Amino acid sequence: xxxxxxxxxxxxxxVEIVNAAAGDDAARAAAVTGIDLRAQGIRPGDVFAxxxxxxxxGASFAGTALERGAVAVLTDEAGRDLVAEATSDPxxxxxxxxxxxxxxxASATVYGHPSRSMQVIGITGTSGKTTTSYLVEAGLVxxxxxxxxxxTVETRxxxxxxxxxxxxxxxxxLHALFAVMRERGVDTVVMEVSSHALALGRVDATEFAVGxxxxxSQDHLxxxxxxxxxxxxxxxxxxxxxxxxxxxxxxxxxDAWGRRMAEVASAGxxxxxxxxxxxxxxxxxxxxxxxxxxxAADWTVTxxxxxxxxxxxxxxxxxxxxxxxxxxxxPGRYNVTNAxxxxxxxxxxxxxxxxxxxxxxxxxxxxxxxxxxxxxDFLAVVDYAHKPAALExxxxxxxxxxxxxxxxxxxxxxxxxxxxxxxxxxxxARAADLVVVTDDNxxxxxxxxxxxxxxxxxxxxxxxxxxxxxxxxxxxxxxxAAVAWARPGDVVLVAGKGHETGQxxxxxxxxxxxxxxxxxxxxxxxxxxxxxxxxxxxxxxHHGGKA
Numbered sequence: 001x002x003x004x005x006x007x008x009x010x011x012x013x014x015v016e017i018v019n020a021a022a023g024d025d026a027a028r029a030a031a032v033t034g035i036d037l038r039a040q041g042i043r044p045g046d047v048f049a050x051x052x053x054x055x056x057x058g059a060s061f062a063g064t065a066l067e068r069g070a071v072a073v074l075t076d077e078a079g080r081d082l083v084a085e086a087t088s089d090p091x092x093x094x095x096x097x098x099x100x101x102x103x104x105x106a107s108a109t110v111y112g113h114p115s116r117s118m119q120v121i122g123i124t125g126t127s128g129k130t131t132t133s134y135l136v137e138a139g140l141v142x143x144x145x146x147x148x149x150x151x152t153v154e155t156r157x158x159x160x161x162x163x164x165x166x167x168x169x170x171x172x173x174l175h176a177l178f179a180v181m182r183e184r185g186v187d188t189v190v191m192e193v194s195s196h197a198l199a200l201g202r203v204d205a206t207e208f209a210v211g212x213x214x215x216x217s218q219d220h221l222x223x224x225x226x227x228x229x230x231x232x233x234x235x236x237x238x239x240x241x242x243x244x245x246x247x248x249x250x251x252x253x254x255d256a257w258g259r260r261m262a263e264v265a266s267a268g269x270x271x272x273x274x275x276x277x278x279x280x281x282x283x284x285x286x287x288x289x290x291x292x293x294x295x296a297a298d299w300t301v302t303x304x305x306x307x308x309x310x311x312x313x314x315x316x317x318x319x320x321x322x323x324x325x326x327x328x329x330x331p332g333r334y335n336v337t338n339a340x341x342x343x344x345x346x347x348x349x350x351x352x353x354x355x356x357x358x359x360x361x362x363x364x365x366x367x368x369x370x371x372x373x374x375x376x377d378f379l380a381v382v383d384y385a386h387k388p389a390a391l392e393x394x395x396x397x398x399x400x401x402x403x404x405x406x407x408x409x410x411x412x413x414x415x416x417x418x419x420x421x422x423x424x425x426x427x428x429a430r431a432a433d434l435v436v437v438t439d440d441n442x443x444x445x446x447x448x449x450x451x452x453x454x455x456x457x458x459x460x461x462x463x464x465x466x467x468x469x470x471x472x473x474x475x476x477x478x479x480x481a482a483v484a485w486a487r488p489g490d491v492v493l494v495a496g497k498g499h500e501t502g503q504x505x506x507x508x509x510x511x512x513x514x515x516x517x518x519x520x521x522x523x524x525x526x527x528x529x530x531x532x533x534x535x536x537x538x539x540x541x542h543h544g545g546k547a
Contacts, residue, residue, distance in 0.1 A: 001031040002110055004072050006094050007047070010109040011102040013074065018083055020090040027092040030071040033111045035172045037103075044069030045051055046126040046344040047110065049172065051085045051100050055460070062086040074099050074106055092131055104204020107175040114178035115207040116187055118148075119349045122193040122203070122246060124234045125214025126340045127390045131330065131368050132214060135342035136190045143351035148181040150174070150191035153366050153499045157184055168197030171204055176207075188349055195233040203244055211237040211246030211265070216257035217389035230482040231377025238275075239264035250344045251276045253297055254337060262466040278319070278348060280340045282333070293538045299344045304336055310369070310401060312336055314341060318353065327361040331369055332397035367498025369394060372515055374522035377488040378404065382514045384498025386413065388423040391495055398443045404489035405433035407482040411475070411496055413503075414445030421450060422457025429458035429466040434485055434495075436470045438478035440496045447473055466469060477504065478519050483521040494518050 003029045006017045017027050033045035039061035042048055048065035050058035050073050059079030063086040066073075072092040073083050078091050096102045108115070121136060123129050133151050140147045141159075143338045148157050150169070155162040155177065162177075168191065169177065181189060193211075197203050218230055236242045238249050238261060249265035252258045257280075268274025281297035282304075303315040304325075310331030315337075328339040339360055346356040364370070372380045379402065385391040391410065398406055408428045412421040428435045437454045439447045451471055458469050472478040482492045494514045497503070503512035 001033055001045075002095070002112075004028055004030050004032060004047075007032055007072075007106060007109055011074075011094070011096060011105045013096040015072075015104065016080060016093045016095055018080065018093055019088055020092050023342050025092055027072070032071060032110055034176065035074075035107050035236045037170055037172055039064040039068070042068040042070045044071075046070050047072045047074055047106070049073075049103055049106070050075040050083070052076060052078065053101070055234045057082060058209070059083050059086075062091075066072045066091060072201065074102070077083065084245035100201055103205075104171040104175075104206070107171040108205035111175045111179040111516075114175060114182040114421050115189070115203070115205075117182050118178070119188045119209040120206060121140040121188065121190045121210045121212065121349060122197070122206070122208045122237055123190065123212040123214065123345070124193040124198070124237050124309070125252075126217045128214035128334060128469075130384070131193075131335060131365045132212065132342050132345075133190050133192055134336045134365045135328070136212075136345050137338055138361040139190050139342055139346040139356035140190065140349075140351055143346065143355040145188045145351060146184075146186050146329055148177075148186040148191075150177065152192055155182055157186060168192065168194050168202050171202050174202060178336040179500075183447065191344075193237060195230055198236040198244070206244060208237065208244060208246035208247045210250060210345055212345045212423075213238070213251040213258060213261045213265075214338065214341060215251070215252060215255055215389075216261075217387060231260070235264050236262060240264075240267050246275065246391050248348050250341060250348055251277065251279050252337060253279045254283050254339050263399060276348075278344055280337070280344050282337050282340065282389045293516070299340055301336055301340045303444075304333065306331065307403075308401075308491065314339075316340055316357070318344075318347065324353065324357055326357045329362050329364065330541065331401060332393065334393050334397075335369075343466045367500070367515070369397070370498070372518045372522065374519055374526055376526050377485075378485075378490040378492065380483070380492045380494075380522055381516055382494045382498060382518060383493045386497075388420055388427050391424060392427045392431060394495065395401050395428070396462055397491065398491045398493060399431065402489065402491050404487070404491060406431070406493065407434035407436065407485055408432040408476075409436045409438055409453070409478050409494045410494070411438045411440035412450050413496075414443035414447070414450055418453065425454040425457030426460055427457075428495075429461040429469060431467075433467045433471070434482065436472055436478045436482050437466050438471075438505070439473050439505075440475075441500075441524070443504050443508075444507060445503070455537050475512065476521075477512075479514070479517050480521045480524075483518070483525050490517070 035047040037049045042065045048070040059075050059082035062083045074094040096104040138148045251262040264279040279297040282301040284373050298319045300317045306312045316326045367384045371381045383394045385394045501513045502509035
């Protein structure tokens, strides 16, 4: 436990006792047992972090927090006045000019800096964070580590699942989670670190033993002004002047963004300020990795051999010069790249390399190129691809694995980066034989307007070069249509939502799992047989396409 006065000193805040009689300083010595941003989440002994918001100040809810047992409030000058109005009782207020900036340090202090007691691996990048995290977790477990996982799909402590809603939790929840992991004997944590988390300070005061970088492509431009700003947010995990700079870095240099990040990570005024930076690269004959600008790497992938089921074998040569044969049970060359990064990350925290390679061989990742099998005579897959580069990569992977046709069910999320919507449509139309444009998570936007933007991109592809295009707003009906269209040997890809189990419409999250809905469609049409399948245009708008 931490005293309020000690916490104030740690974050550079001053303590004011509002509504106190002269000389009444008893509140300064109160013990703090937790911290929370949510007034409704406060428990006795907690500090309520009341941050200024765009529309309402968090201190407006101070009354609720105090009723629930908050012993102090962390806020700014404006929040202090609101706290004084919320109660007539003496209250300790930690006044800080930028309370959000202090939240990470406050949270770490309250919970005893738990990340210092474990090796924390942070993984950032546009695509591949989740897959790489799962691979790292498996590799570490195989090497005898006690592991915690923090990510988009779930949080796990020694393999026990804890649901998560954010890729990276807010600082109070994150440091509380670290404390629980420490209590349960976790020695290594692997976590996804989003650009939002880095930009908004959610990971502040986290001690990162190693930072990993996968890649960068267009996403989140509703939050970041451009790709350079997006890159800059990711670079906070590696930059010399960043308070959350990892002690070591592992960077995939398959593209120019990765090579740039490796330069950021290795920068330092001298040997004392530079960090150890390790690079990975796939040595391929085509693509940016093997083309102009390619550089030597510490870990190199060669001799990739996929089989008909999607399992891939490859040779991974490390800094020790030893070439080791490795296997990853996930299709797609990008998953070989993810696997190489995972092994390198494990090696940087001292895990045995051979054990790590054995551990990654059979990893399955929810909602990432996840097969749905109901005895059908074609391949049906769900994938989280919700950005152009990821969609292009997964369609390319499936195209390489089949001689049949490919149907893609795709949409775009509301209240998010609008500029990528037509690009999603263009990518799908160029790469697939059937594109069914549908709703993803419209959130508060008009679903038809989102679909129109995706369709604009699809129709920008010349008719002779694009697939057939359908518009079916109802996502379940769209999946039905794609399944009905499929013939033996074809592929149906349902993209965008992956592991998600809800669809958000007008602020309400309705139960919806692409895997379950796709499975139900497969059951229906397997039972009905080919003659029972309806034409793909039924229930939607037909937009033509190549023969």
